[in-house]
Amino acid sequence: GDVRLWGARFADGPAEALANLSASVHFDWRLAPYDLAGSRAHARVLHKAGLLTADELQRMIAGLDQLEADVADGSFVGTIADEDCHTALERGLLERLGPDLGGKLRAGRSRNDQIATLFRMYLRDHARIIGGLIAELQDALVGLAEAHADVAMPGRTHLQHAQPVLFAHHMLAHVQSLSRDAERLRQWDTRTAVSPYGSGALAGSSLGLDPEAVAADLGFERGSVGNSIDGTASRDFVAEFAFITAMIGVNLSRIAEEIIIWNTKEFSFVTLHDAFSTGSSIMPQKKNPDIAELARGKSGRLIGNLTGLMATLKALPLAYNRDLQEDKEPVFDSCDQLEVLLPAFTGMMATLTVNRERMEALAPAGFSLATDIAEWLVKQGVPFRVAHEVAGGCVKECEAHGIELDQLTDEQFAKISEHLKPEVRTVLNVKGALASRNGRGGTAPSAVAAQLAEVKADLRVQ
Numbered sequence: 001g002d003v004r005l006w007g008a009r010f011a012d013g014p015a016e017a018l019a020n021l022s023a024s025v026h027f028d029w030r031l032a033p034y035d036l037a038g039s040r041a042h043a044r045v046l047h048k049a050g051l052l053t054a055d056e057l058q059r060m061i062a063g064l065d066q067l068e069a070d071v072a073d074g075s076f077v078g079t080i081a082d083e084d085c086h087t088a089l090e091r092g093l094l095e096r097l098g099p100d101l102g103g104k105l106r107a108g109r110s111r112n113d114q115i116a117t118l119f120r121m122y123l124r125d126h127a128r129i130i131g132g133l134i135a136e137l138q139d140a141l142v143g144l145a146e147a148h149a150d151v152a153m154p155g156r157t158h159l160q161h162a163q164p165v166l167f168a169h170h171m172l173a174h175v176q177s178l179s180r181d182a183e184r185l186r187q188w189d190t191r192t193a194v195s196p197y198g199s200g201a202l203a204g205s206s207l208g209l210d211p212e213a214v215a216a217d218l219g220f221e222r223g224s225v226g227n228s229i230d231g232t233a234s235r236d237f238v239a240e241f242a243f244i245t246a247m248i249g250v251n252l253s254r255i256a257e258e259i260i261i262w263n264t265k266e267f268s269f270v271t272l273h274d275a276f277s278t279g280s281s282i283m284p285q286k287k288n289p290d291i292a293e294l295a296r297g298k299s300g301r302l303i304g305n306l307t308g309l310m311a312t313l314k315a316l317p318l319a320y321n322r323d324l325q326e327d328k329e330p331v332f333d334s335c336d337q338l339e340v341l342l343p344a345f346t347g348m349m350a351t352l353t354v355n356r357e358r359m360e361a362l363a364p365a366g367f368s369l370a371t372d373i374a375e376w377l378v379k380q381g382v383p384f385r386v387a388h389e390v391a392g393g394c395v396k397e398c399e400a401h402g403i404e405l406d407q408l409t410d411e412q413f414a415k416i417s418e419h420l421k422p423e424v425r426t427v428l429n430v431k432g433a434l435a436s437r438n439g440r441g442g443t444a445p446s447a448v449a450a451q452l453a454e455v456k457a458d459l460r461v462q
């Protein structure tokens with residue numbers, strides 16, 4: 001017989017050029033285990049509706065189990081002639097059960113509700129995998145924060161020296177953004193835990209099938225869709241997944257860019273482990289931060305997957321359109337990229353060496369304690385706008401003489417402003433500057449320790 005699910009009203013088979021264009025089996029074959037799970041659930045509701053006898057159901061499930069084993073060991077594979085994974089697996093079932101029984105499974109379902117369901121199942125599994133990989137990266141960053149809990153570094157804005165911060169505070173900033181990504185994945189999963197099975201092509205089924213039973217069978221905690229048109233045509237769950245994975249890529253690229261800069265001779269803040277860096281084919285001395293660069297590069301690709309998908313969805317009329325077949329490769333790619341990138345990235349972070357002395361030495365450089373002069377003056381009752389100007393005057397004086405703020409003499413201070421008493425020197429050191437920023441979320445060791453405890457508690461419950 002014809003393997004196609006739609007050949008009857010056609011006089012001719014598809015042109016080769018059409019078959020080549022139309023085929024998705026080469027990329028949707030990874031959905032085969034989900035399609036088989038969907039088929040088992042569908043067989044059970046056909047039985048519930050009186051459309052399969054108990055004996056037929058039993059033989060149907062056995063046939064599907066056999067097919068699943070054959071798919072798993074590679075003895076059954078879909079081909080371009082099958083068009084897609086749904087058609088290929090139905091051919092496999094017909095080959096195993098014969099047309100009389102095998103031909104009954106298609107009743108009351110369409111590839112449109114099948115694909116919408118399987119795609120959700122696949123992405124939900126990968127959201128969990130990616131969430132787990134993010135947690136491992138967070139553990140590595142927390143490990144760095146704990147191992148160097150007391151190390152100060154130059155905090156930057158505009159990449160210029162701004163104010164000293166704790167290295168741990170900086171690491172935990174990255175942990176925080178990754179926590180939001182992990183939370184996004186969990187919230188997305190809750191929204192996506194709704195099954196479109198039973199929507200049919202777009203209008204539902206006349207066969208008295210129970211979509212809620214299929215939903216429960218397939219692990220959709222929030223039941224079946226409330227609207228069969230929306231169930232088959234909506235792909236915002238895909239777009240949102242693509243956004244979250246792109247956001248993860250962007251967050252990784254921001255860490256990556258810092259690692260690349262910190263790893264330069266000029267910064268020398270970190271040294272990458274040999275096992276997580278690469279050499280040059282011509283320059284024997286080179287040790288390159290390729291993992292970080294690939295993270296930066298792949299973030300562009302992940303953004304591309306999102307924007308391409310959005311463009312595909314834009315202005316599509318309801319319900320299913322074949323354009324929607326273009327929705328899978330971008331997010332499959334996003335999963336694949338993150339699933340190879342994250343373990344390498346985590347390895348790079350977990351094994352890098354922090355050059356504590358270098359960070360500490362640069363922490364007060366670039367007049368990064370000027371704000372502390374201004375805030376000390378505010379505590380003496382000086383209006384901040386005046387204090388800001390006075391502190392700026394100190395920087396100007398230092399630059400003119402090529403000295404640092406704590407090298408200004410009592411006379412120089414007094415000349416700049418009558419408010420600048422010698423006691424101002426108590427805040428002109430990194431330790432004091434850090435310790436004074438002790439409000440919630442600040443960079444004082446006490447505040448960072450509290451943040452670390454919160455972050456670790458959060459990571460444990462995820």
Ligand code: ARG
Nearest residue numbers: 024084111112115322324325
């Ligand atoms: N392969 C299609 C997709 O990925 C699913 C099949 C629906 N095809 C159809 N002609 N109605 O969206």
